[in-house]
Amino acid sequence: MTDQERSTQGMYVPEMEHDACGIGFVAHLKNRKSHQIVTQALDMLARMEHRGGQGCDPCSGDGAGILLQKPHEFLLEESVKQGIKLPSFDQYGVGVVLFPKDEHKRQQCRDILERNAKRLDLEIIGYRVLPVDNSMIGEDPLSTEPQFEHVFITGGANLKPEVLERKLYVLRNYTVRVCLESVSNIGDDFYINSMSYKTLVYKGQLTTEQVPQYFLDLQNPAMVTALALVHSRFSTNTFPKWRLAQPFRYIAHNGEINTVRGNLNWMKAREAILESELFSPQEISMLLPICQEGSSDSSNFDMALELLVLSGRTLPHALMMLIPEAWQENKEMDPKRRAFYQY
Structure with a gap:
């Protein structure tokens, strides 16, 4: 079928x-x-x-x-x-x-x-x-x-x-x-x-x-x-x-990933302003769309992670961006880490 x-x-x-x-x-x-x-x-x-x-x-x-x-x-x-x-x-x-x-x-x-x-x-x-x-x-x-x-x-x-x-x-x-x-x-x-x-x-x-x-x-x-x-x-x-x-x-x-629809929409909304010192404007245009309709939530997460890592971030940094801790109510969290998640 x-x-x-x-x-x-x-x-x-x-x-x-x-x-x-x-x-x-x-x-x-x-x-x-x-x-x-x-x-x-x-x-x-x-x-x-x-x-x-x-x-x-x-x-x-x-x-x-x-x-x-x-x-x-x-x-x-x-x-x-x-x-x-x-x-x-x-x-x-x-x-x-x-x-x-x-x-x-x-x-x-x-x-x-x-x-x-x-x-x-x-x-x-x-x-x-x-x-x-x-x-x-x-x-x-x-x-x-x-x-x-x-x-x-x-x-x-x-x-x-x-x-x-x-x-x-x-x-x-x-x-x-x-x-x-x-x-x-x-x-x-x-x-x-x-x-x-x-x-x-x-x-x-x-x-x-x-x-x-x-x-x-x-x-x-x-x-x-x-x-x-x-x-x-x-x-x-x-x-x-x-x-x-x-x-x-x-x-x-x-x-x-229960928020996958919102995640996909946000990725699509940001594509118009994507730029990187490591990718030329032509290469960025060739990359779009980053995520793909019809792919699984896991597949699209992998695509987003790959973009962040190949754009110059470390793997831990990229993962912290994509999977933030529950930081809002954690008063024991280091202020710098809290500021990172808030940003």
């Missing part, structure tokens, strides 16, 4: 969708990368199956996934098989892209991505189709299954890594927007899980146990990381989708 068909069904209101999920995090305290972190995180994810939802078919999950640090050596090895030569770790980013199965639509999305990359003085080095095994997934996710690909992108040897990260952020946002506007009936067939020089996100409309079975990369011992964030999605009054699985680019979220 398409989103358009769902929107006309009975009393279904997309804006009233909510989630209740399971999340977990594994990290090496001395930042030592290993495949063991991957296996420990996936084991933890499998143990949270009770926190994830399923359809009437037990092989159709509500969504699950894992966020990892970019495994440079693994990608070097795999890219050579595709005839792709990658530069050093901090000189390229990787997009985990969900392309349409339809070849014509897929090429349209690639053309848009490549044009937008040139506009930002970036270069697409190449594409790698992710090896997957879909033999265990249910009929519903199989009917909407995308084609997963790695997209390798560079800005050249002289581009600072933090600048590359911001350009990748703009490229991802703008490309998704243009594809949705330009490719007919694209719907949920195109999405970008992540696009970063630091992290990768493997996720989809899967059960927790299906994640390492489906994404064969995760079984490779060369897939190493020093941290891993996992998420098991339980949808309440929600239709599962490949793109709504978590983690997102910065967060994995459990719960509901």
